[in-house]
Amino acid sequence: MQIETTPLAGVLVLTPRRFADHRGFFSESWNRRTLENAGVNLPEFVQDNHSMSRDAGTLRGLHFQSPPHPQGKLVRCGRGRLFDVAVDVRRGSPTYGQWFGIELSFENGKQLWIPAGFLHGFVTREPDTEIIYKCTDHYAPECDGAVRWDSAGIDWQVKGPILSEKDAVAQTLADFDTPFVWESGK
Numbered sequence: 001m002q003i004e005t006t007p008l009a010g011v012l013v014l015t016p017r018r019f020a021d022h023r024g025f026f027s028e029s030w031n032r033r034t035l036e037n038a039g040v041n042l043p044e045f046v047q048d049n050h051s052m053s054r055d056a057g058t059l060r061g062l063h064f065q066s067p068p069h070p071q072g073k074l075v076r077c078g079r080g081r082l083f084d085v086a087v088d089v090r091r092g093s094p095t096y097g098q099w100f101g102i103e104l105s106f107e108n109g110k111q112l113w114i115p116a117g118f119l120h121g122f123v124t125r126e127p128d129t130e131i132i133y134k135c136t137d138h139y140a141p142e143c144d145g146a147v148r149w150d151s152a153g154i155d156w157q158v159k160g161p162i163l164s165e166k167d168a169v170a171q172t173l174a175d176f177d178t179p180f181v182w183e184s185g186k
């Protein structure tokens with residue numbers, strides 16, 4: 001397991017080992033003990049999500065769940081290719097409003113750990129792209145929120161993305177009154 005830090009404290013890039021042979025490959029996509037042995041203690045996951053986006057240029061985000069049901073997410077790409085982004089919205093964070101993006105694909109097997117306190121979104125780079133992610137809290141529609149994809153200065157490298165109705169009318173980051181507080185060292 002390769003573990004890389006990012007410029008946003010708490011956000012990690014994880015790359016599980018792949019055992020390739022003449023049939024293809026095998027990989028442990030999630031193993032708590034492997035991470036704990038490497039000094040990474042993630043919260044408990046209680047829900048797995050899986051979505052498929054038919055067209056390249058489909059953008060889902062920027063989403064969050066506010067307290068009391070904030071969600072940390074461990075994200076990977078099961079098929080195709082996508083650009084995954086986390087935006088720091090923890091009040092008081094030295095990187096408030098900053099974003100980190102990375103290409104996740106079936107080919108590269110990379111995963112992005114995004115703690116609670118971040119907006120999350122992605123744009124697909126290929127048709128029929130599937131995203132699979134583990135969440136640290138259950139879906140709570142009353143806590144579900146969105147911030148406009150184009151209001152955080154993110155270089156999505158996409159023009160006219162395919163959006164849900166909800167995402168098309170979301171608030172801007174400038175108008176967002178974050179419910180998350182920076183807890184240094186977390």
Ligand SMILES: Cc1cn([C@H]2C[C@H](O)[C@@H](COP(=O)(O)OP(=O)(O)O[C@H]3O[C@H](C)C(=O)[C@H](O)[C@H]3O)O2)c(=O)[nH]c1=O
Nearest residue numbers: 049051060061063064073120121122138139140164166
């Ligand atoms: C998120 C979620 C949704 N739903 C239902 C609610 C809607 O009827 C339907 C589609 O939901 P939505 O349009 O919010 O799905 P996405 O646009 O893919 O949203 C997700 O995409 C971004 C990138 C995320 O990080 C979040 O997990 C989530 O916000 O699934 C559920 O039943 N459970 C859930 O956990």
